[in-house]
Amino acid sequence: MTSTTEAAQTPPESNSFQVDLRGLVDLLSHHLYSSPRVYVRELLQNAVDAVTARRATDPGCPDRIRLSAEAGRVSIEDSGIGLTADEVHTLLATIGRSSKRGGEHGLESARREFLGQFGIGLLACFVVAREIRVVTRSARTPGAPPVEWLARDDGSYTVRTLPDEARPAPGTTVFLEPRPGSGEWLAPARVEELARDFGSLLPYDIVFADGGGAERPVTDRPAVWDREHPTPSARREALAGHCAALFGFTPLDTIDFDLPVAGVRGVAYVLPDPASPAHRGGHRAYLKGMLLTDRADNLLPEWAFFVRAVVDTDALRPTASRESLYDDETLDAVREALGAAVRRWLAELAAGDPQRLAAFLSVHHLGVKSLARHDPELFGLMLPWLPFETSDGRLGLEEFAAAHGEIHFTRTVEEFRQIAPIAAAHGLGVVNAGYTYDADLLALLPTVRPAVKVTELDAGAVTERLDPVPTEAELALAAFLATARTRLDAEGCDVVLRAFQPVAVPALYLDDRQARHERDRSAAESNADSLWSDILGSLRGSAPRARLVLNHNNPLIRRIAALPDPELTATAVESLYGQALLMSQRPLRPADSTLLNRAFLGLLEWATHSAAGDSAQEGR
Numbered sequence: 125m126t127s128t129t130e131a132a133q134t135p136p137e138s139n140s141f142q143v144d145l146r147g148l149v150d151l152l153s154h155h156l157y158s159s160p161r162v163y164v165r166e167l168l169q170n171a172v173d174a175v176t177a178r179r180a181t182d183p184g185c186p187d188r189i190r191l192s193a194e195a196g197r198v199s200i201e202d203s204g205i206g207l208t209a210d211e212v213h214t215l216l217a218t219i220g221r222s223s224k225r226g227g228e229h230g231l232e233s234a235r236r237e238f239l240g241q242f243g244i245g246l247l248a249c250f251v252v253a254r255e256i257r258v259v260t261r262s263a264r265t266p267g268a269p270p271v272e273w274l275a276r277d278d279g280s281y282t283v284r285t286l287p288d289e290a291r292p293a294p295g296t297t298v299f300l301e302p303r304p305g306s307g308e309w310l311a312p313a314r315v316e317e318l319a320r321d322f323g324s325l326l327p328y329d330i331v332f333a334d335g336g337g338a339e340r341p342v343t344d345r346p347a348v349w350d351r352e353h354p355t356p357s358a359r360r361e362a363l364a365g366h367c368a369a370l371f372g373f374t375p376l377d378t379i380d381f382d383l384p385v386a387g388v389r390g391v392a393y394v395l396p397d398p399a400s401p402a403h404r405g406g407h408r409a410y411l412k413g414m415l416l417t418d419r420a421d422n423l424l425p426e427w428a429f430f431v432r433a434v435v436d437t438d439a440l441r442p443t444a445s446r447e448s449l450y451d452d453e454t455l456d457a458v459r460e461a462l463g464a465a466v467r468r469w470l471a472e473l474a475a476g477d478p479q480r481l482a483a484f485l486s487v488h489h490l491g492v493k494s495l496a497r498h499d500p501e502l503f504g505l506m507l508p509w510l511p512f513e514t515s516d517g518r519l520g521l522e523e524f525a526a527a528h529g530e531i532h533f534t535r536t537v538e539e540f541r542q543i544a545p546i547a548a549a550h551g552l553g554v555v556n557a558g559y560t561y562d563a564d565l566l567a568l569l570p571t572v573r574p575a576v577k578v579t580e581l582d583a584g585a586v587t588e589r590l591d592p593v594p595t596e597a598e599l600a601l602a603a604f605l606a607t608a609r610t611r612l613d614a615e616g617c618d619v620v621l622r623a624f625q626p627v628a629v630p631a632l633y634l635d636d637r638q639a640r641h642e643r644d645r646s647a648a649e650s651n652a653d654s655l656w657s658d659i660l661g662s663l664r665g666s667a668p669r670a671r672l673v674l675n676h677n678n679p680l681i682r683r684i685a686a687l688p689d690p691e692l693t694a695t696a697v698e699s700l701y702g703q704a705l706l707m708s709q710r711p712l713r714p715a716d717s718t719l720l721n722r723a724f725l726g727l728l729e730w731a732t733h734s735a736a737g738d739s740a741q742e743g744r
């Protein structure tokens with residue numbers, strides 16, 4: 125008896141993957157790319173690579189590439205390396221096979237010399253063509269006859285040799301037979317526009333013919349940033365025109381990129397209007413002169429959202445769709461190098477052209493602040509120029525620190541609005557750190573200017589600055605203050621009397637982070653079940669309480685303090701507390717709303733009663 129295991133054992137059978145050609149062609153032509161437009165790029169790319177390959181062995185060979193669109197048909201002819209019948213079988217008809225990585229240095233040399241590398245590009249043409257015909261003659265094997273390869277989108281093809289006169293000179297012509305419904309992609313104007321968009325910087329002269337007999341150049345080299353200009357201002361003008369044509373705006377300034385180590389040349393145009401830091405502008409990336417994408421978001425660091433860049437590089441790799449950059453270490457390095465170039469430009473402006481820097485910062489200070497957070501050196505450099513909202517107006521921190529020695533800051537815009545005028549009236553320098561990046565930068569300030577002291581503004585610091593009231597005046601108001609303290613104790617708020625500016629402000633509600641925390645804790649305690657309430661209660665401690673600072677300079681306060689009726693005094697104190705709380709723009713707790721309601725109705729009650737009393741008296 126044989127065991128089950130033995131019975132199941134059969135010799136391993138060697139198999140190959142089965143490929144459904146129709147499915148593969150469909151996948152590569154219709155689903156890899158975002159738009160049919162890429163077929164023009166693939167045609168140009170193969171033609172350019174073919175000329176590059178021929179020039180490697182025959183540097184003086186013709187380098188003609190002619191793209192034409194006529195009567196709904198597109199063709200492209202090159203004077204490149206061409207193919208023999210055998211090569212047609214192995215290269216054109218084998219999906220994934222490319223001649224461009226077969227050399228002794230393999231893939232690396234392909235990436236250095238050629239645009240293509242994957243062996244799938246030609247199939248992209250099936251997105252607009254139902255049939256691709258290639259007529260080619262090898263330059264490497266002069267005796268070989270011309271060959272015709274005819275491929276259909278069902279994955280079938282035929283190969284035949286042609287008589288000598290069918291193609292006397294080496295090179296290749298690719299003809300596309302349109303697929304029904306794709307006429308718009310093969311219309312002459314469209315083809316010419318796409319060829320210019322993709323191919324204007326390609327290294328050989330490419331012409332376009334629309335069938336009317338005229339030929340127009342597709343290529344327009346050298347790139348605008350590499351052209352000779354009679355004067356720097358002529359160059360600036362040319363670049364501004366390029367930017368306007370490309371991106372639709374006139375740049376505030378232009379930053380040159382010339383980074384031979386990173387294999388990158390190009391420019392970055394500074395946006396004339398503020399841009400959202402969350403918006404990463406689409407940069408235009410060319411790979412060896414071929415446009416790869418106009419949405420290369422990851423080409424520059426995130427903080428450089430105030431520029432749109434156009435670069436040509438031979439260092440980066442495309443993804444298989446050739447529509448974006450392969451996110452690898454090289455891209456990281458290029459991104460860093462481009463970021464460093466933008467920083468250098470800023471530093472040079474700071475050192476040599478403060479006026480231009482000021483114009484730039486008036487639009488893009490947010491971007492620079494975002495960058496400076498991670499770059500103390502740059503922060504130090506930009507410090508005199510970066511604007512902050514302060515109790516002395518919009519100022520640079522350096523100037524502000526020189527006037528105050530110590531810088532106080534508030535964490536929120538509301539706090540700043542409420543306290544800054546009062547603090548300023550009493551000689552305290554306050555910066556609003558409620559805006560994006562400002563708190564981070566203030567925290568960084570002592571690193572770049574060690575002499576400057578930066579502290580968060582707390583209720584204690586403000587109260588300390590306000591003038592104390594003479595003892596006799598305070599004693600005279602002792603009864604009133606006692607009523608007020610008792611009334612507001614339940615709200616977790618202390619009452620103090622000070623004389624401060626502006627006179628028109630009757631009361632100031634001050635708390636700091638700890639006091640706010642305590643407020644939240646006690647609110648949570650009153651809402652919690654008994655276990656939590658006990659735990660939260662045990663946390664109650666020495667946290668500073670919020671305080672209501674009454675202004676002895678304010679006539680209303682003096683009148684309230686002199687009210688004979690304790691009931692009315694309590695209502696008035698609640699009203700002052702409520703008003704100050706509203707002015708501080710803090711969110712109201714339910715208890716605060718109840719208090720405000722009560723105080724408001726109490727005042728109405730009192731006002732209508734006394735009015736009724738008056739009229740009753742008048743009636744007598």
Ligand SMILES: Nc1ncnc2c1ncn2[C@@H]1O[C@H](COP(=O)(O)OP(=O)(O)OP(=O)(O)O)[C@@H](O)[C@H]1O
Pocket residue numbers: 166169170171173174202204205206207215216221222223224239240241242243244245246247295296
């Ligand atoms: N115009 C041409 N002249 C000579 N050979 C060509 C031409 N077009 C294509 N070939 C040959 O056919 C092969 C396959 O071309 P295909 O466009 O599919 O891929 P590729 O260019 O090698 O790589 P990629 O998929 O990255 O474009 C090429 O490697 C090349 O050897």
